[in-house]
Amino acid sequence: MNKLGLLGAAAVATALCFPSDAQADPVLNASIDAHAQALIGTSTGNGGSFVTKAVKNALAWTSSQWLYCFDVSTLSAAQWYEQIVPVDGSAPTNFVEITNIADVDAGHIFAINATGSYAGHAAVIIGEPIDITPPAGFYTPYRTGQKQWALPIVDSTSxxxxxxxxxxxxxxxxxxxxxxxVGTAYLRLYSDEATGEILSYGWSVTSTTEANVFDQSERPFAIGELDITACL
Known part of the structure; x- marks a missing residue:
C-alpha cells in the first residue's frame, strides 16, 4: 500500500490544495491556527504535546495516519525542531523552514531545540509579527542593526x-x-534590519535583560510551515 492509500480521503483533500512547488498550504495553515486556538483553556500537555494535538486535529488524521508520517505518537519540542531542521543535515521531510521575518504567518510552528537541562519548547504562531522596533515600540534590549518583533502565539507552558x-x-x-x-501570548524575535533574516528570540516581549534573548548558538530554534506531501 502506498502512502496515499494509507492516509485516505481526508489527507487527499488536504494534499490537493498544495501548490506545485511543494510549499505548504495556506488553507492548512489557517486550519492549524484555528485548531490551536480552539484548545485555549484546556490541558494538553506542554510544548510539543500541545502542538501535536493542534496539528493532528487540523489534519483530521487517525493515530495510524499520524504514526505513518511522523513515526511517533507525540512529538516533543525537540522533535518538532528536528522536523524543521533535521539534526543529521538532511533536507526537511514534512516542513518548509521559514528563515525570513517577512514570511512568518499564522499556522506556522515555532520550535526550540533541547539544550543541556533545557527541554525545549514548541508553539503555534497565530498572526504576523508585530514591529516593536523604536519608534514603533520601546522594548529593550536593543541590538544595533536589528529589528525586533512581537510574535503572537498559542502554546501550553508552565x-x-x-x-x-x-x-x-x-x-x-x-x-x-x-x-x-493552553493560552495566547507573545514571543520576541530579532531580525537583520537589512535582510530580514531571523537571528534570535526572547521568551517575552516585556523582559528587558540580554540574558533572556537567545541566538542559534545558545538555543537553536526554527520556524516551519507544514508540508505533508512527503506522507502521501
Missing part, C-alpha cells in the same frame, strides 16, 4: 511569557497565572 496591556499572556487573570493550560 512559565509565563511576560505581561503588559499590549502583549499579555491570557493565562494571567486577575493577577494570577495558571500554568500548563
Amino acid at each position: 512559565t509565563e511569557h511576560g505581561q503588559n496591556t499590549a502583549y499579555p499572556d491570557s493565562r494571567r487573570v486577575a493577577g494570577v497565572f495558571t500554568p500548563s493550560i
Whole structure:
C-alpha cells in the first residue's frame, strides 16, 4: 500500500490544495491556527504535546495516519525542531523552514531545540509579527542593526511569557497565572534590519535583560510551515 492509500480521503483533500512547488498550504495553515486556538483553556500537555494535538486535529488524521508520517505518537519540542531542521543535515521531510521575518504567518510552528537541562519548547504562531522596533515600540534590549518583533502565539507552558496591556499572556487573570493550560501570548524575535533574516528570540516581549534573548548558538530554534506531501 502506498502512502496515499494509507492516509485516505481526508489527507487527499488536504494534499490537493498544495501548490506545485511543494510549499505548504495556506488553507492548512489557517486550519492549524484555528485548531490551536480552539484548545485555549484546556490541558494538553506542554510544548510539543500541545502542538501535536493542534496539528493532528487540523489534519483530521487517525493515530495510524499520524504514526505513518511522523513515526511517533507525540512529538516533543525537540522533535518538532528536528522536523524543521533535521539534526543529521538532511533536507526537511514534512516542513518548509521559514528563515525570513517577512514570511512568518499564522499556522506556522515555532520550535526550540533541547539544550543541556533545557527541554525545549514548541508553539503555534497565530498572526504576523508585530514591529516593536523604536519608534514603533520601546522594548529593550536593543541590538544595533536589528529589528525586533512581537510574535503572537498559542502554546501550553508552565512559565509565563511576560505581561503588559499590549502583549499579555491570557493565562494571567486577575493577577494570577495558571500554568500548563493552553493560552495566547507573545514571543520576541530579532531580525537583520537589512535582510530580514531571523537571528534570535526572547521568551517575552516585556523582559528587558540580554540574558533572556537567545541566538542559534545558545538555543537553536526554527520556524516551519507544514508540508505533508512527503506522507502521501
